[in-house]
Amino acid sequence: MTLLAVNGLETTFFTREGEVRAVDGASFTVERGQVLCLVGESGSGKSVAALSILGLVPNPPGRITKGSILWHGEEDLVRASERRLRELRGNRIAMVFQDPMSSLNPYLSVGTQLIEVLELHRGMGRREAEKHAIRALGEVAIPAPESRLRQHPHELSGGMRQRVMIAIALACEPELLIADEPTTALDVTVQAQILDLLDDLRQQRGLGVLFITHDLGVVSRMAERVAVMYAGRIVEEGHVDEVLVRPRHPYAEALRRSTLRLTGERLPKLPELAGLPPSPFARSAGCAFEPRCALRVEACRSVAPEERGLTLFGRSHRVRCHVVLAEKEGG
Numbered sequence: 001m002t003l004l005a006v007n008g009l010e011t012t013f014f015t016r017e018g019e020v021r022a023v024d025g026a027s028f029t030v031e032r033g034q035v036l037c038l039v040g041e042s043g044s045g046k047s048v049a050a051l052s053i054l055g056l057v058p059n060p061p062g063r064i065t066k067g068s069i070l071w072h073g074e075e076d077l078v079r080a081s082e083r084r085l086r087e088l089r090g091n092r093i094a095m096v097f098q099d100p101m102s103s104l105n106p107y108l109s110v111g112t113q114l115i116e117v118l119e120l121h122r123g124m125g126r127r128e129a130e131k132h133a134i135r136a137l138g139e140v141a142i143p144a145p146e147s148r149l150r151q152h153p154h155e156l157s158g159g160m161r162q163r164v165m166i167a168i169a170l171a172c173e174p175e176l177l178i179a180d181e182p183t184t185a186l187d188v189t190v191q192a193q194i195l196d197l198l199d200d201l202r203q204q205r206g207l208g209v210l211f212i213t214h215d216l217g218v219v220s221r222m223a224e225r226v227a228v229m230y231a232g233r234i235v236e237e238g239h240v241d242e243v244l245v246r247p248r249h250p251y252a253e254a255l256r257r258s259t260l261r262l263t264g265e266r267l268p269k270l271p272e273l274a275g276l277p278p279s280p281f282a283r284s285a286g287c288a289f290e291p292r293c294a295l296r297v298e299a300c301r302s303v304a305p306e307e308r309g310l311t312l313f314g315r316s317h318r319v320r321c322h323v324v325l326a327e328k329e330g331g
């Protein structure tokens, strides 16, 4: 069952310096019980794509200028009222942002915030909610959870705040979790515990996850499918085994190769590539990766490649590249 289907999403910021097409015709889906990882270098539009789904793009200067975002295959969130979006956020779609302070209330204790969610969304009584809150903090690897309940966000370390934010996001038993680099400030052991928790929820409750990360180790561990974003477009999307191991798009391939060169076998953080990412203001008519691409041909400069669907080992795969397309057609 498809929880979320993003089709041709375009999100534009209208700034004094010009128009920034932060998301430029991106399409992807998240199925029930599936993790889709969204990867790509900084500025490629990952966070704006996530905010677009939830109706949280700051307006002005930004707004969705094209496309649809179907929830459960029918309800277009692009057209949903603010009231409906608010109802979905916090109820059925949970989100975890990079900056935990932006989603925690500084004036309320951790316990109050967590218990409120449990009372409101799960209809628990006070006592039950308290018990559950302690368990929820334990699940995100917070030691001595009873004593944490009374603390306020500013009394916690960055990593601890991140864990609290994740516990609150999951407390309402969402169907979809949108997580934007949620484990960046965490040490490896705690991160592993949280990824295990998400995996349990995925298997037990069919939680769908859109997971934005720079960490290819996290991708290979968590994702069933991966979408690689470059300059607002999904340049390749497919099963994790294909995209990480046998990428088709030259950008995805450059990522794979530089990660291997840096570390041998281990998958590290997304590496820096040679050359500059494209200016968000002056997007070329052709492929945005063309200036940095080793395989570029004449057409790449002037014509934007269409998205091309393939079937690889019975699984769907998409790529946007003239060269890959020509290879396919040449046999």
Ligand SMILES: Nc1ncnc2c1ncn2[C@@H]1O[C@H](COP(=O)(O)OP(=O)(O)O)[C@@H](O)[C@H]1O
Binding pocket: 013, 015, 020, 021, 022, 040, 041, 042, 043, 044, 045, 046, 047, 048, 049, 058, 061, 062, 280
């Ligand atoms: N509030 C804003 N005003 C203008 N431009 C923005 C705003 N937020 C994001 N952008 C632009 O959108 C593009 C994508 O940003 P973002 O989605 O944050 O990238 P990522 O999460 O992949 O690092 C960038 O070029 C960024 O400058």
Ligand SMILES: [Mg+2]
Binding pocket: 046, 047, 048, 180
């Ligand atoms: Mg971001």
